[in-house]
Amino acid sequence: MTLYRQLLLWMLVVLFLLTSTVFAIQFNTTKNYLIEQQSTELNNVVSSVGFALSPYLKTNDFIATESVINATFDSGYYSKVKLTLLDSNKEIIRQYPQIIKNVPNWFKSVVHIDAITQTRTLTNGWLQLAELTVISSPASAYIQLWQATVQLILGFIACLLLGAIVLSLVLNKVLKPLKQIQKSAKEMASNHFTAPLPTPHTRELVDVVTAFNSMNIQLQQHFEQQAQEADTLRVRAYQDPVSGLANRSYLMTKLNSWLTNKPTGGIILLKSDAIEDSYQQAGYELGDPLVLKLAERLKELSADDITIARLNQSEFMLIAPNVSEEDLTDTARVMLSMTSELNLDPLGIAPLQAAAGIVMCSETLTITALLAHADNALNKARQQIKEPLALLEVSANKTIPAIGKQQWNALVDEAIANNLIHFTFQKAIDANNAIIHKEMFAYIKKGQQKFNAGQFLSALEKLNDGAKFDRYIIDTIFNKFTKQTKSVPVAINITQSSINDTGFIRWLNNKLQSCPQMKQHVLFELPEICFIKNIDNTRLLCEIIRQNGFQFGIDNYGHNFSSTGYLNQLRPHYVKLDFAYTSQLDDQVKMDVLESITRSANNLAVMTIASRVETVEQKQKLTLLKVQGFQGYVTEELVNGEMK
Structure with missing residues (x-):
């Protein structure tokens, strides 16, 4: 009582x-x-x-x-x-x-x-x-x-x-500071920090409120300092200090991961002569501002599966998995256009002081060979008179079918109409090998051909048409689990275009309200890029998910090198760490970064999950670094015999 x-x-x-x-x-x-x-x-x-x-x-x-x-x-x-x-x-x-x-x-x-x-x-x-x-x-x-x-x-x-009414009103007024302390204490227990409590008029409570406010501020500052330390370590290890883009170390990690998993798509190597000349003529005072200006424009191209890094003073690389030649060429032209803004040429008649080389990836390429081909494509682009842009195809066998965005869109429409979309599931487990949830991966099977979601989702995103695909997936999963009383929760990935679609948000709200029994069976996984580029729409969607009793997580956490302060505001159920943070466990600096990131998340009661965990040894090392969940090939072995 x-x-x-x-x-x-x-x-x-x-x-x-x-x-x-x-x-x-x-x-x-x-x-x-x-x-x-x-x-x-x-x-x-x-x-x-x-x-x-x-x-x-x-x-x-x-x-x-x-x-x-x-x-x-x-x-x-x-x-x-x-x-x-x-x-x-x-x-x-x-x-x-x-x-x-x-x-x-x-x-x-x-x-x-x-x-x-x-x-x-x-x-x-x-x-x-x-x-x-x-x-x-x-x-x-x-x-x-x-x-x-x-x-x-x-x-x-x-x-x-x-008397009861008067006593109730009087007690409410007298005990209001205590209720505020109680509410703030509950928030503090879950690492939510509120504004300082007003000083009450009751003499005995003045000291209590003053001490509580002091403790609240100190804890808040402590967690903020930990988050800042994690960001600082992450920046030192993986981020270029001038541009704010990924550095060469992070890029190598991404390339290695990409090339070892049947790569599709390609890379763009961009070189800006204007930046190079500025460094040679005036040093860092003139060169750094140009780098920062170009980097801010290049960040507009960032997406959940796209990595943009600075290789050296004047060279930048973009990795774009699951992208066709046409789309990659269009992206390279956009990058050249952004680079042209660095030229002091109001009349627009001076030649472009930049070049872009495109390399379509192949399964046989190594990192060294890929970078060498990128240099060759860049040299070839410099020889182009009309447009300093060149595409280099390493293999005659293209890894991505020559299908345009509209054709991918039509294929998805056909798959939805004819139920050609199928699902695979990958388990996420905790340190005791108990299943946390299963992440759902969709693919289209048409005849003998199989198309993974990574191949067509990028096209849907560019057409801002991912909502129809997400609606179909959610309807299908909800219908499947409505008939089951006990099941492992399933994590459904939501596309970026759906998060920016107000119609989809209203539809999802109605769907969740009509199916409250599904809150134990379904989780929603949102890409981190949405929390950076579209924070308002993302906050609205997260609030709707939470109000209906469902939970959500963040995918590719840390990929975009943005401040992680949104964790304290939105409080996801879990974050799935970007693979670059969990792959180099023999490097002490990288381990310190990972431990700092996981500690910051754990302090906010947010579960951290590592993806692409392939060995028991890797899982054990990650456990020592306070990672709480694991997903990858090793999970199938550790929970062998469990329900799939």
Whole structure:
């Protein structure tokens, strides 16, 4: 029971006892008064009747005597009147019915008011004439006492209700600082930090609130410092300090991961002569601002699966998996256009001081060979007179079918209409090999051909048409799990274009409201790029997911080198670490970065999950670095025999 309820209850008990005591005293006082009043009236009436009857008794006028008795005792306050003549023993007896109206029987049985009997001898001088006996009727006393009791009860009930309301308001006001402390303490327990509490007027609570505010600020600063340290370590290890893009070390990690997993897509190597000339002529003072200006424009091309890095002073590389030659060429032209903004040429007639080389990837390429081909493509682009752009195809066998964006879109429409979309699932497990959830991967199977989601989702994203695909996936998964009572939760990936589609957000809200039973079966996984580029729409979607009782996670956490401060605001259920942070576990600097990132997330009660975990050894090392979840090839072996 809360302190407020305890105080209110005990105060009401005390108030009830006080009112009950007052009620008992008032009730007894009223009862005694009515009895005393009854006795007084009886004494008065007997005396007055005695004086009235004496002249008639002296003359033995029996008829007049009887008339006086009838007239005097006809009010209903008396139950019996008896007059006995002493000289002749004649008697006049009058009995009146005892009618007590509107008084409950239980009240008469509980409260006893006895009738009063008074006897008086009537005389004339020294001569005794008659004896008068009058017995009162308690009916009037019962009626008056019952009416007084009802009034007392109603009055005391009103007082109790009014007292309860007043006490409730007073306690609410007095205990408001305590409630604020309680609420803030709950928030602090889950590492949510609120604004400082106002100083209360209660002297005893001033010190408590002051100490609490101080502790709240210190903890908040502590977590912010940890997050800043994690960002600082991450920047030192993986980020170029001038441009804010990925550095060469991070790029090599990404290239290695990409080339070892049947690569598709290609790379773009961009070289800016304007930046190189600035460094040679004026040094860092002129060169760094140009690099920063170009980097800010290149970041506009960033996406969840695209990596942009700075190789050296004037060279930049973009890795774009699952992208066709046409799309990669268009992206290279955009990069050249961004580079042209560095030229001091208001008339636009000076030649472009940049070049872009494109290399479509092949399964047989190594990192060294790929970079060599990129240099060759760049040299070839410099020889192009009209446009300094060149595409180099390493292998005659293209890894991506020659399908354009509209053709991919039509294929997806056909797959949705004909149920050609199938699913595979990959388990995420904890340190004890218990399944946390299963991530769902979609693919299209048309005849003998199989198209993974990575091949067509980039086309849908560029057409801002990913919402229809996400709707189909969510409907299918919801229909599948509605028939199951027990199942492992499934993580559904949401595309960036869906997050920016207000129609999809409204549709998802209605879907979640109509299927509350699915909150135990479904999670939503959002790409990190949305938390950087589209934070408002992403915050709205996260709030809708949370309000409906569902949970969400963040994919590719740390990929975009942005501040991780949004974690404290949105509080996802988990973050899936970018592979670059979990792949180099023999490098102490990289391990320190990973441990700092996981510690920051764990402090906010956000689970960290490592992807592409391939060996038990790798899992054990990650466990020591406070990583809580694991996903990859090793999970299938460790949970062998579990439900797939």
